[in-house]
Amino acid sequence: MARYTIKNINNKTxxxxxxxxxxxxxxxxxxxxxxxxLALGKKIQRTGFYHxxxxxxVMLSIVEPAKRGRxxxxxxxxxLDWNVNLLVNLFVNTIRQIAKENNCVFVRVRPQLISDDxxxxxxxxxxxxxxxxxxxxxxxxxxxxxxxxEKLLANMRKATRYEIRxxxxxxxxxxxxxxxxxxxxxxxxxxxxxxxxxxxxxSFKFLxxxxxxxSAGKTALLYSAEFEGKxxxxxxxxFYNKEAAYHYGASTLEGRKYPGAYLIQWEAIKEAKKxxxxxxxxxxxxxxxxxxxxxxxxxxxxxxxxxVDVEYLHAQDLVINKFLYLLNLAIELIRKKVRHV
Numbered sequence: 309m310a311r312y313t314i315k316n317i318n319n320k321t322x323x324x325x326x327x328x329x330x331x332x333x334x335x336x337x338x339x340x341x342x343x344x345x346l347a348l349g350k351k352i353q354r355t356g357f358y359h360x361x362x363x364x365x366v367m368l369s370i371v372e373p374a375k376r377g378r379x380x381x382x383x384x385x386x387x388l389d390w391n392v393n394l395l396v397n398l399f400v401n402t403i404r405q406i407a408k409e410n411n412c413v414f415v416r417v418r419p420q421l422i423s424d425d426x427x428x429x430x431x432x433x434x435x436x437x438x439x440x441x442x443x444x445x446x447x448x449x450x451x452x453x454x455x456x457x458e459k460l461l462a463n464m465r466k467a468t469r470y471e472i473r474x475x476x477x478x479x480x481x482x483x484x485x486x487x488x489x490x491x492x493x494x495x496x497x498x499x500x501x502x503x504x505x506x507x508x509x510x511s512f513k514f515l516x517x518x519x520x521x522x523s524a525g526k527t528a529l530l531y532s533a534e535f536e537g538k539x540x541x542x543x544x545x546x547f548y549n550k551e552a553a554y555h556y557g558a559s560t561l562e563g564r565k566y567p568g569a570y571l572i573q574w575e576a577i578k579e580a581k582k583x584x585x586x587x588x589x590x591x592x593x594x595x596x597x598x599x600x601x602x603x604x605x606x607x608x609x610x611x612x613x614x615x616v617d618v619e620y621l622h623a624q625d626l627v628i629n630k631f632l633y634l635l636n637l638a639i640e641l642i643r644k645k646v647r648h649v
Contacts (some may be wrong), residue, residue, distance in 0.1 A: 312398050317356040317366065326356075326363050327387060327549055331586060332420040335548040335555075336384030336444060337368050340521050345370050347517040353406055357388060357398055364388060365395060369406055369415075376639050377413035377632045380406060383444050384420050390430060400434050400626070407628045414633050415626040418443035427621040439623035440640040445592035446622055449607070451615035453581050453588055460577065460614065468612035471567035472574045475533075480540065480568050482575045485530045488520035494530060494542050497558040506602055515544075515556070522546055531576060533568025540568030545576045552580035553589040554610075573613060590615060 317323050320339045327333040335341055342352045350370055357365035365388025370381045380403060388395050403415045416439055421427040423446075451460070461469055495512045502509035522528035527548050533540040540563035544556040554576065559569055573590075580588050590610040594601035596617075601607070611617075627633045 311360055312364070312394055313358050314398065314402055315356050315358060317354045322356075322363070323354060323366060326366055330387050331550045333387045333549050334384055334420070334551050334589070335522070335527070335546045335553060337366065337387055337420075338527075338548055340525055340527065340548075341383070342368050342370075344518045344521045347521065348514065351410065355386075355402060355406075357386070357395060357402075359395075364392075365399070367399065367402070369403060371410045371412065374636075376636050377629070378411060379636070380410065380412045380415040381443060382415070382417040382419075384418060387420065390419075390421060390427075396430070396434065403626060404628065407626070413627075413629045413636055415628065416443050416623050417626070418446065418623040419621055421621045423619045423621045431621065431624045436624035436626050439625045440637055441623065441643070443623040445620075447593055447595065447617060447619045449590040449593045449610045449613075449615045450618045451577065451588040451590070451613055453577070453585055457578060457581070463614035465612035465614070468570060468609075468614075471570040475567045475571040478535070478566070480533055480535045480566060480571050482568075482571055483532045483534065485532070486523040486526070486528070487530075488516055488523060490530055491516045491519050493539075494544065494556075494558060497539070497542055497560065498556070500560065501558040505606075510556075519544060522548075529576075529579070531572045533563070533572050535562075535566050535568060538562050540566050541572055543569070543572045543576065545579075547580060547583055547585060550584075550586040551589050552576065552583070552585045552587070554591050557606075569609070577613070588613075588615070593617065 323339050327337065342354060345352050350373065353369050355367040355369065356363050365386055367382060367386030372379050372381055382403065386399055388399065390396060407415045495515050498509050519528055519530065528544065528546045531543045531545060539560055541557065541559040543554060546553045546555050554573065563569060577588050593607040593610055594603045598604060
């Protein structure tokens with residue numbers, strides 16, 4: 309009979325070697341994502357699920373110290389075989405135990421599972437309920453990088469292809485950086501973009517620590533588009549495992565006049581191909597039918613590159629403290645309404 313056990317993993321190579329075998333694993337379960345949250349002062353745990361002595365799954369979990377009550381998150385994970393019931397049961401029991409040990413009100417999981425009948429029934433059958441808010445991007449747009457550059461261009465929306473060629477014709481320049489100090493300019497640009505597009509910006513520490521850790525591991529680049537000495541747009545791209553992710557972007561008012569953002573994406577796509585990536589993930593997009601969504605316009609931009617929408621299972625909550633969870637639920641439902649998310 310199969311014997312499954314858990315152990316904490318403290319060896320980066322051991323962790324990375326397992327994730328390399330699983331194409332679905334992205335940076336949200338990377339060793340670096342855990343280090344990033346440690347740098348923010350949070351408590352994390354790296355759990356290994358073992359079948360006898362062989363590693364069969366991994367899970368990065370993060371304790372979020374919210375004022376409304378701390379909770380545990382598992383972003384983009386765990387990475388395991390969801391068809392093995394004993395392994396799934398061990399995962400559920402493990403997060404329940406970690407949550408209780410850390411006095412968490414609930415656990416929020418957004419697994420790397422496509423949203424379908426199987427994933428929904430799997431989590432419902434294990435005691436989860438649909439979360440009031442998302443946990444990282446759920447509806448994403450992803451570009452398969454197996455085609456040639458010529459074919460990728462041909463598959464783009466005509467307007468997107470035009471803007472890329474125009475940016476090359478007029479002489480827009482693209483620069484890349486791995487220097488964490490350059491995040492200061494990106495942070496300031498993000499504040500401007502957030503004011504225009506009405507979203508809550510990330511703190512400087514959040515952006516700085518994240519880029520410092522990923523760039524140190526040569527898995528992140530900060531792209532900048534410039535024209536005649538003026539900054540047009542910037543984007544932070546993470547290259548991890550088999551996937552490149554357009555994680556954050558920002559633009560200037562000048563950038564709305566010139567197609568620098570288009571050229572950034574094209575250069576990042578080419579770099580991803582060069583690095584052997586299989587997927588270029590444009591990250592979150594709004595539903596195509598929701599024209600009132602605050603990210604509807606940027607979603608048109610992302611979809612223009614010829615990718616397809618991929619929807620992951622909506623974040624799932626495992627309730628630990630029912631009374632405090634109801635209080636949290638009320639707060640998050642209000643936040644959802646105010647932020648239009």
